[in-house]
Amino acid sequence: MTDDHEPDEWTVLKPVDDPDGTEPEGRGRHPRPCNLEFTKDEMTRLSRLAAVDGCTEKRITWNPDFAAWAMRQIKRGRRPSEVFRAAGVGPEVIGSKRVERCCARWRKREAEENKGEAA
Numbered sequence: 001m002t003d004d005h006e007p008d009e010w011t012v013l014k015p016v017d018d019p020d021g022t023e024p025e026g027r028g029r030h031p032r033p034c035n036l037e038f039t040k041d042e043m044t045r046l047s048r049l050a051a052v053d054g055c056t057e058k059r060i061t062w063n064p065d066f067a068a069w070a071m072r073q074i075k076r077g078r079r080p081s082e083v084f085r086a087a088g089v090g091p092e093v094i095g096s097k098r099v100e101r102c103c104a105r106w107r108k109r110e111a112e113e114n115k116g117e118a119a
């Protein structure tokens with residue numbers, strides 16, 4: 001798939017069965033408080049998202065394909081919160097600081113990779 005035809009939305013859920021069909025309650029549009037550990041239900045929900053490879057009480061391991069897609073979307077002018085929401089992990093789910101820090105870390109990594117390629 002070329003960048004010109006890249007989808008605006010990330011595939012939200014991994015193909016995992018949800019036997020009881022329950023989803024934890026969301027926080028609406030309010031950002032998650034800083035330094036609040038994820039509950040067991042939140043970790044389960046996050047782990048089922050295609051953008052997430054794993055989750056503990058304090059950390060999220062992101063799918064590298066999601067990180068690359070997110071950075072392309074941000075470069076095209078989408079706000080980071082919109083990009084993360086499209087993947088089911090907006091600031092109301094993971095916190096605005098986490099969104100901000102992920103983007104900063106991915107930008108830094110991308111700059112270092114580009115710097116290495118230029119050398």
